[in-house]
Amino acid sequence: MSAIVFEGVHKSFQREGKWLPALEDVSLTVADKEVVALVGPSGCGKTTCLRLAAGFDAPSSGRVMVGGRVVTSPGPDRAVVFQQFALFPWKSVVGNIEFGLRNKGLATDVRLDRVARVIKLMGLEGYETAFPHQLSGGMQQRVAIARAYVLDPDALLMDEPFGALDAQTRVIMQEELVRIARVNPRTVLFITHAVDEAVYLADRVAVMTRRPGRIKEVVDVRSVRAAEGWNDLERIEEVMDLASFVHVRTHIWRSLRDEKGSAN
Amino acid sequence: MPISRRMIHAGATIGVVLTAWALLTEVTHSISTSRFPSPLQFWQSAKQITTTGYADGTLLSHALHSLKLVIMGFAVAAIIGVALGLLMGWSRRAEAVINPAFLLIRPIPPLAWIPLAILWLGLGDGAKIMVIFFAAFVPAVINTATGVRTIDEHFIEAARMLGTRRRRLVCEVLIPGAAPMIFTGLRLSLQASWTTLVAAELVGALAGLGRVLNMAQQDIYPAMVMVGMAAVGALGWVTTRVLAEAERLAMPWLSP
Amino acid sequence: MATSHKVPLARREAFLLGVLGLCCFLGIWTAIAQLHLASPQFLPTPYAVLARAIHLVSEPFAGATLPLHLLRSLERYGYGVMLAALLGVPLGLGMGWYGWLDHVITPLFDALRFIAPIAWVPFAALWFGTGIGGPILIIFAGAFPPCLIGAYRGARFVDAKYVEAARMLGSGGVRTLIEVLLPASVPSIIAGLRVGAGLGWQSLVGAELIVASAGVGYLMVQGQSNVSTPTVMAGMLAIGAVGLLIDVLLRAAESLVRRRRGLT
16 A cells, blocks of 8 residues: 655745745645645645655655655655656666666566566657657656656656646647556656646646645545546547536636735 | 868968978078077977987887876876765765865965975976876866766756665766766866976976976077977877867767 | 755854864874974974964065065066966957958967967077066966957857847947947956966966076975975965965956846
8 A cells, every 4th residue: 555645744944044834734645546636836835745755855844654654765665757857868768767676676687677668668669778868858758757667666756747848748748647557557646737737637636725835625536537437538638628627627727826816 | 081171271371380480490580590490490309309319218208208197197186086076076064074175275286286296205206296196186176076066956866766875876876977077177187287297397307208398498409399399289189189089988978 | 864965064064064174184284294204394284384484474585575476476477467368368359250360370279279388488498588578478378278268259159149139230340349249258258367367377386486586486496495395385375375366356356247247
């Protein structure tokens, strides 16, 4: 069972001698194999939440647990997909993907097998020896996702994973992610600015208030998706055309706009 | 190799200069050849030193001697300097402790170490290597430390997320990540090594290109001085190209 | 949890560690000096060096007091660097703006620049004897290339947009040169001057070690002949201090210019 649990998390940062609260009493549970999207106005602390779950920072009070263990430092059980890919430019595609497995000390044949399978899963055949700068943005993010997936992590943490891609590549990657999630379901927490993306990909969407961030509401998308048969449709644009989809999206936009409005 | 327009320009300029040089010295005698050698004198001196030798050695033996010292001093400085730079770039604590000592040593121009080196180690090869070491050491440390410190934070986070232990982190993340700046430092180190060696040999040496220059100056033999300078320039150029090639081979991911 | 390697230390911690480092360094130095591994003249204690330096401020050695030697050094340094700047900057700008000049000069420049400035010393000795011309030539040889290159880069790599904007605004050749290209090149010129000044100072030392009869380098050589290690080290200290001062001043000038331009 690998759930992500935020229990009464507070986080403040010190800037120029003053303590600025970033998160205030955040409590959220991402159930095992559930996909939760975190949306909110700029600066609300969504990235901070992700970083706490990843173990790059520690909460000021409260705690974050993944798979039943308190998070204290980063590790391959909580794989992160970065917005700017963060692929090592000096390693080939295979070199990047297998790096985490080498750290785990897996036997060579096991490692090569897992790498080959994830390369097939992400559609990277033929690019094994290429260097990141030779690949397009979409391909690079595939490698980044492959690098995360191959670790067989308890949780997948994605920080605006498609934010650096152009609009069309973004759509393709969103469809890819849905496809992969069906084949290989995981506990996923991801951050996005695009409400469309959140509603399309997630089981639940958590809306945060502006700084200091708090969970304002959690919208259940899964039941709507099941009831309205979104999964029966092949293309993303068909799903996004449905009245039920628009309804959920508008609800979340309104919720966000209240937050943004009071900020401006 | 196709002849580019730049090469033609370069050839033309050099041709013009050489011709003017020959004319002014040999033909019109506008420039006294006791002060500035003519091309012919230059050629004759070059022949002399390559065949019969000058200052107790041929051009080759002097050049190799100088080259040997440069390589030795540079290699030691590079290894220690890069290692120290990695430490100082990665650990803020180590940097804070080491910095004061480093700041005292850093502003001292490499050549200023020569009198001290002579006091400590005499006029032999040891003194030369010591001075070369101090000259080459500083740029290597500074550039490596900067290279490590400016590695994109996301690479480090990704590495930590992937469970990387320290040794692998240094070898497979820090060093490749800092590699471009490390090589910049090494280039500066090499330049400093040559400068320092020639200076040290000028002050006093038993062999080497600097000794050639020194003796030629004392013998009032300007043509030989010129040969010496040309040799220094040529060796400097060669070693720089070798380093550039090493840089290209070490970072295959930068080629398109 | 390990902190990021980029996060600077708290000022107090950095200061304390720095003091610790300095004390260790001076302590080890003093210990080695006191051990009398060789003659006492081999390695004087830090205190002895400082005492000698102070002594030299008022008592002459090798012809003059330390400040007077420094003044002589600075005098020829000033001439050399000014010459390098006055020749290098306009030539570099010209080469950057007019391609034909670049093609003519660059081969000559490339041929000569690999000759370490110090290698000009014997040449300078033959031409100028022990007059002031010798050191100035060597300082010039050291300072000239960076001045030229800085100006060249500033001129060559001016953002094409500035030139296009100037042309669109109907600016003629000379005005564009003076009011657009020249100011645009200033940051790079100053950076080149700073590097040139630094290299010039280093070349000065070399020159004075060999062809001078006054100056700080000469002081050190005399100190060495007289086997007075404290004198030599005092000289090194003085040279380092002045060199540092020059660098600090020029860096301050450079950052002033950059800040006024909004570059940093």
